Amino acid sequence: MQTSDILLRDLDSDGILRLTLNDVGRRNALSEAMLAELGAALTEAGNDPAVRVVVLAANGPAFCAGHDLKEMTAGRADADRGRVYFTSVMALCSGVMQSIVTCPKPVIAEVTGIATAAGCQLVASCDLAIAADTARFSTPGVHIGLFCSTPMVALSRNVAGKHAMEMLLTGDMTAAARAAEIGLVNHVVAPEDLQAATMAMARKVASKSSMTLATGKRAFYAQREMSLPDAYAYASAVMVDNMLARDAEEGIAAFIEKRSPQWQDA
Numbered sequence: 001m002q003t004s005d006i007l008l009r010d011l012d013s014d015g016i017l018r019l020t021l022n023d024v025g026r027r028n029a030l031s032e033a034m035l036a037e038l039g040a041a042l043t044e045a046g047n048d049p050a051v052r053v054v055v056l057a058a059n060g061p062a063f064c065a066g067h068d069l070k071e072m073t074a075g076r077a078d079a080d081r082g083r084v085y086f087t088s089v090m091a092l093c094s095g096v097m098q099s100i101v102t103c104p105k106p107v108i109a110e111v112t113g114i115a116t117a118a119g120c121q122l123v124a125s126c127d128l129a130i131a132a133d134t135a136r137f138s139t140p141g142v143h144i145g146l147f148c149s150t151p152m153v154a155l156s157r158n159v160a161g162k163h164a165m166e167m168l169l170t171g172d173m174t175a176a177a178r179a180a181e182i183g184l185v186n187h188v189v190a191p192e193d194l195q196a197a198t199m200a201m202a203r204k205v206a207s208k209s210s211m212t213l214a215t216g217k218r219a220f221y222a223q224r225e226m227s228l229p230d231a232y233a234y235a236s237a238v239m240v241d242n243m244l245a246r247d248a249e250e251g252i253a254a255f256i257e258k259r260s261p262q263w264q265d266a
Contacts, residue, residue, distance in 0.1 A: 007037040008059075015052030016202045017045050017105075024060035029068040030093060030118050039096045046103040049265070052206040052213075054103065055198055056126060057110040063135065066117025066151075067093070090150060093118060097125045097154060101221050104214035106205050110198040111135045112191065114173075120184075121151035124158045127217065129185040130201060131176045132194045137184060140171035157224075159183045209247040209263040 008020040019041050021028035028034070045051045058064060067089070075085035100107050100122075109129040113136075115122065120137045123129050139148035139155060148155075148168055156164045163182040167174060176188045189197045205213065219238045223231040242248050246266045254261035 004037050006031075006034055007041060009041060011051065014203055015050055015206050016055060016199065017048075017051045017053070018055045018057055019045075021056075021058040021064060022060075024062075026068060027062035027065035027114075028058050028060060028119070029065050029071075030096075030122070031068040031071055032089065032092065034068075035089075035092050035096050039092070039099055042096070042099045042103050042107075045105055046099075049210075051105055052210050053202045054105050054107045055110055055202050056107060056122070057195075057198070058112060061113040062119070063109075063111045063113050063115040064119030064122050065114065066119045066121075094150060097121060097150075100125045100127075102218075104217065105210070106213055106217060108198060108202055108205075109185075110194060111176075111185065112194060114138070116140055117148055117151055120167075121148075121154045124151070124154035124184060128201065128205075130187045130189065130194065130198045131179060131185045132191040133176050133188050134191055135176040135179070135185075135188075137167075137174045137176075137179050138171060139167050142169065142171045155184070209251065209261075210265045211245060211247050211263075212242070212251075215242050215245075 006021070006023040008018075008022050010018045010020070012018075019038070021034065023029065023031070023034055042054070045054050072086070072089065075082035075089075078085055106128065107126045109123045109126040111123055111129060111131040113134070115135065116138045117140060120139055123137065139151045141148035152164065152168055155167065159182045174182075174184070176185065179185045180188045187197065215238065219235060223235050226234060246264050247261070250264065251261045
């Protein structure tokens with residue numbers, strides 16, 4: 001498993017891949033280099049049968065401070081004042097966020113410190129999130145004249161509209177407990193318990209059939225963009241295909257026979 005200086009990779013014997021943001025000096029900002037590393041790691045994880053669950057963690061006091069604004073500002077020196085450069089960076093970032101959703105492996109955020117702007121977007125894009133009670137979240141673009149429009153996409157798909165708009169319009173910090181109340185994170189624990197709690201969740205998920213998890217994750221994100229009749233038609237077709245899979249046959253048989261299933265991930 002390849003590791004870089006800014007993104008550490010560690011795959012354990014349970015098939016849990018920890019991707020740890022490690023650009024501490026820049027508060028784990030989503031620089032072009034970080035986005036490229038993260039996107040490549042997610043693609044690799046999605047294609048690696050040894051990986052069952054991905055945990056996205058971070059070193060240092062910040063989970064992720066969002067885009068590297070110094071790097072972004074340098075783009076203004078171009079003749080077009082940065083339009084082409086900004087467009088490229090936004091496309092790269094949006095692609096990484098979507099790769100979390102399209103990755104067939106569940107992705108769990110383990111959040112310490114602050115997660116702001118695109119860092120908050122990163123948390124919202126993950127399938128599950130567990131935060132330390134000291135973690136804080138915000139979409140603070142309004143403070144600097146830059147509405148957090150791309151973070152808004154992930155945020156508004158995770159929390160109710162008025163809660164999302166409050167974060168976006170005020171730019172205020174949201175405490176971890178409040179983030180759990182509005183659905184941005186699943187659980188909040190003491191900082192010293194964070195890694196253990198996240199890995200316990202990861203191991204629980206990793207114990208399931210990877211075929212079933214991939215089927216369910218893909219269906220979850222597809223159906224929520226559909227009308228109610230279309231969603232039921234789509235989900236019913238997914239259920240039929242799932243019922244014909246070997247792991248569904250094995251799982252149902254194991255339930256009836258009161259034994260543990262032996263997954264083939266097929």
